[in-house]
Amino acid sequence: MNEELNALRDQIDHVDKQLVDLLAQRLKLVAGVGEVKSRYGIPVYAPEREAAMLASRRAEAEAAGIPADLIEDVLRRVMRESYSSENDSGFKCVKPELRRIVVVGGQGQLGRLFVQMFRLSGYQVDILEKDDWEQADTLLAGASVVLVAVPIDISCQIIDRLTHLPADCLLVDITSIKQKPLQHMLAAHKGPVLGLHPMFGPDVASLAKQVIVCCDGRGAEQYQWLLEQMQIWGARLQSVTAKEHDDAMSFIQALRHFTTYAYGYHLFEEKADIKCLLALSSPIYRLELAMVGRLFAQDPALYADIILSSEQNLQLIRRYHQRMGEAIQRLEKGDKQVFISHFKEVAAYFGDYAQQFLRESKQLLAQASDRRHHD
Numbered sequence: 001m002n003e004e005l006n007a008l009r010d011q012i013d014h015v016d017k018q019l020v021d022l023l024a025q026r027l028k029l030v031a032g033v034g035e036v037k038s039r040y041g042i043p044v045y046a047p048e049r050e051a052a053m054l055a056s057r058r059a060e061a062e063a064a065g066i067p068a069d070l071i072e073d074v075l076r077r078v079m080r081e082s083y084s085s086e087n088d089s090g091f092k093c094v095k096p097e098l099r100r101i102v103v104v105g106g107q108g109q110l111g112r113l114f115v116q117m118f119r120l121s122g123y124q125v126d127i128l129e130k131d132d133w134e135q136a137d138t139l140l141a142g143a144s145v146v147l148v149a150v151p152i153d154i155s156c157q158i159i160d161r162l163t164h165l166p167a168d169c170l171l172v173d174i175t176s177i178k179q180k181p182l183q184h185m186l187a188a189h190k191g192p193v194l195g196l197h198p199m200f201g202p203d204v205a206s207l208a209k210q211v212i213v214c215c216d217g218r219g220a221e222q223y224q225w226l227l228e229q230m231q232i233w234g235a236r237l238q239s240v241t242a243k244e245h246d247d248a249m250s251f252i253q254a255l256r257h258f259t260t261y262a263y264g265y266h267l268f269e270e271k272a273d274i275k276c277l278l279a280l281s282s283p284i285y286r287l288e289l290a291m292v293g294r295l296f297a298q299d300p301a302l303y304a305d306i307i308l309s310s311e312q313n314l315q316l317i318r319r320y321h322q323r324m325g326e327a328i329q330r331l332e333k334g335d336k337q338v339f340i341s342h343f344k345e346v347a348a349y350f351g352d353y354a355q356q357f358l359r360e361s362k363q364l365l366a367q368a369s370d371r372r373h374h375d
């Protein structure tokens with residue numbers, strides 16, 4: 001029996017080695033694509049090409065009697081690799097005649113990422129860090145773009161100092177909140193102004209498919225090139241007003257991070273044994289622990305600033321707290337039917353999204369358990 005198994009395993013190893021060779025060939029071709037895209041300024045992420053390619057491979061997989069989802073999973077993972085390797089060939093420079101870009105806070109986590117992306121696109125970038133303000137006048141006088149990437153709690157103060165920029169200079173920030181910094185930018189500078197919020201942390205391997213929220217300040221025609229440049233990096237731009245942004249971020253960031261923090265705090269107070277929880281976890285709980293633990297691996301000041309950035313955030317969190325209390329009261333009545341009918345009301349609010357999220361999470365969980373190690 002062992003011999004039979006070994007023979008089959010040898011054949012599998014042989015096929016897997018061929019897979020390695022095929023992947024090596026594919027990545028080599030992708031490097032060529034990256035080079036051509038960079039020369040012509042074609043965006044890293046091409047949604048139609050991706051969708052068309054996946055549809056063809058799915059059909060071929062089905063014809064070959066293998067699950068269509070299998071080839072889609074494999075190809076998506078391979079494409080992710082390709083996206084990050086496309087960074088290596090640099091990017092087309094949309095506005096080569098630009099003078100200099102100054103990134104204030106350019107040594108920080110997000111600032112550094114933007115400095116790198118601009119340099120990969122052929123721009124001259126200067127960094128203005130906290131001890132560089134003596135040279136600020138000289139640096140800023142020659143700037144075509146000033147991008148503010150300092151901590152949230154000093155963002156507006158720093159913007160207030162940018163009152164002597166060249167008239168045609170583009171003033172941009174990447175602060176996680178948008179209304180206040182945008183108001184300060186419009187007050188400090190008479191030229192073009194744009195508020196950005198990258199919806200990702202510094203650990204992304206590529207900007208392909210990453211969302212960047214854009215809030216118009218003024219002079220859209222003068223920053224159009226930057227939007228184009230970020231699309232070439234593969235980013236998905238979402239244009240909204242600063243208020244729409246901040247309202248959504250109360251949920252996406254303030255409430256989310258607060259509840260994550262509160263959950264971690266609760267585990268700590270309960271002296272929960274993380275090792276044991278991990279060993280016994282269901283896939284969804286493992287993801288939950290990953291999400292919670294991830295927060296505590298990051299900068300507390302960033303999350304404090306995000307949560308504390310508006311009274312509106314605190315009010316939303318208080319209402320959440322209150323609703324938890326109401327939910328507990330319903331539970332304490334011990335009436336299962338009350339819980340079920342309330343649950344159904346909420347389910348109706350989610351509507352078709354509930355099914356969509358079930359499908360999406362199934363994929364995520366399958367991937368998470370592929371990676372599961374012995375704890």
Ligand SMILES: NC(=O)C1=CN([C@@H]2O[C@H](COP(=O)(O)OP(=O)(O)OC[C@H]3O[C@@H](n4cnc5c(N)ncnc54)[C@H](O)[C@@H]3O)[C@@H](O)[C@H]2O)C=CC1
Pocket residue numbers: 104105106107108109110111128129130131149150151152154155158174175176177197198199200201202302
């Ligand atoms: N870290 C993240 O995941 C994200 C951060 N952001 C935003 O990016 C901005 C920067 O955040 P991080 O990069 O995380 O912070 P960070 O603390 O890593 O970087 C901030 C940089 O600003 C510099 N700095 C401090 N005071 C300064 C001053 N007076 N003049 C010039 N530079 C000064 C610091 O030395 C540091 O290099 C924040 O507004 C944040 O909301 C946006 C999206 C994601």
Ligand SMILES: O=C(O)C(=O)Cc1ccc(O)cc1
Pocket residue numbers: 175176198199200201202294
């Ligand atoms: O990576 C994470 O966990 C984040 O939450 C990243 C992040 C942090 C701050 C932002 O304004 C936007 C994204």
